[in-house]
Amino acid sequence: xxxSFLFVAAVILLLVVAYAGRMVxxxxxxxxxxxxxxxxxxxxxxxxxxxxxxxxxxxxxxxxPEVIHEGMAHWADHCATCHANNGSGDTMYGRTMYPxxxxxxxxxxxxxxxxxxxxxxxxGIRLSxxxxxxxxxxxxxxxxxxxAFIRYLPLLSQSEQREMETMNPKSPQEIEExxxxxxxxxxxxxxxxxxxxxxx
Amino acid sequence: xxxxxxxxxxxxxxLSLFARAHGGMxxxxxxxxALSDISITVETTDKKTIEVALTDATTxxxxxxxxxxxxxxxxxxxxxxxxxVKDALQAHDVRFSEGTPASxx
Numbered sequence: 001x002x003x004s005f006l007f008v009a010a011v012i013l014l015l016v017v018a019y020a021g022r023m024v025x026x027x028x029x030x031x032x033x034x035x036x037x038x039x040x041x042x043x044x045x046x047x048x049x050x051x052x053x054x055x056x057x058x059x060x061x062x063x064x065p066e067v068i069h070e071g072m073a074h075w076a077d078h079c080a081t082c083h084a085n086n087g088s089g090d091t092m093y094g095r096t097m098y099p100x101x102x103x104x105x106x107x108x109x110x111x112x113x114x115x116x117x118x119x120x121x122x123x124g125i126r127l128s129x130x131x132x133x134x135x136x137x138x139x140x141x142x143x144x145x146x147x148a149f150i151r152y153l154p155l156l157s158q159s160e161q162r163e164m165e166t167m168n169p170k171s172p173q174e175i176e177e178x179x180x181x182x183x184x185x186x187x188x189x190x191x192x193x194x195x196x197x198x199x200x
Numbered sequence: 201x202x203x204x205x206x207x208x209x210x211x212x213x214x215l216s217l218f219a220r221a222h223g224g225m226x227x228x229x230x231x232x233x234a235l236s237d238i239s240i241t242v243e244t245t246d247k248k249t250i251e252v253a254l255t256d257a258t259t260x261x262x263x264x265x266x267x268x269x270x271x272x273x274x275x276x277x278x279x280x281x282x283x284x285v286k287d288a289l290q291a292h293d294v295r296f297s298e299g300t301p302a303s304x305x
Contacts, residue, residue, distance in 0.1 A: 185296070
């Protein structure tokens with residue numbers, strides 16, 4: 001019994017040392033995406049770490065077009081920088097985060113309960129780019145409205161995405177560039193700066 | 201000590217500016233000169249020719265209305281937001297209008 005325990009412990013230790021060695025050898029760059037094993041392990045641990053009561057918790061906010069719109073504005077302002085307006089995660093920051101932000105429209109996220117989504121928004125996720133956006137407690141209405149909007153994301157239309165673009169945080173330079181692009185499409189003479197421009 | 205803090209703060213400020221300038225979407229603005237199902241060629245407003253790949257995920261807008269690749273015509277004014285993939289550009293979204301070509305100005 002004792003011998004088999006020692007054997008298992010030695011194997012686990014070896015695996016841990018080998019994995020740590022691989023991590024050090026590979027470096028800590030965020031350019032590559034996590035492996036399937038790493039993702040599965042992290043997702044499993046994250047799911048286990050969410051308190052059980054959140055797994056069955058329903059959104060206390062009645063979902064109306066107004067609530068969806070408020071959640072949309074909140075998302076565009078706070079979340080879209082990493083998650084993108086449409087929830088795909090295809091953004092400048094999202095593309096090279098480790099782990100990458102998930103595509104919120106897909107099954108893995110949409111199958112989470114309302115409470116699990118709320119808990120994740122409120123408490124963030126360690127060792128990822130996801131910060132905690134709220135304090136303790138289950139009554140942050142803004143976060144519950146975000147949960148309602150997350151449920152709506154798979155249905156988001158292109159015109160709603162355009163509307164969200166007007167709500168995204170922008171620098172004065174970006175606002176000016178957008179204005180130039182609009183004017184250009186409406187037929188005004190082209191602006192003088194060279195093309196292409198890099199930004200966001 | 202204060203100097204070291206100042207230099208560190210400046211370094212971070214420079215790094216964030218660099219990321220904003222080089223890490224995101226490339227904006228291509230000009231007139232469509234060639235078009236296929238997989239790419240679009242644009243003469244930019246400063247007379248350079250740039251080819252941008254089109255993908256199934258590329259979205260299109262004519263004015264402010266959702267549109268399709270088929271509505272896009274040679275000579276249209278276009279603003280493309282593209283992602284740089286290795287040395288090529290891949291269109292994320294294409295906005296266009298059928299107004300006067302930019303090269304006529």
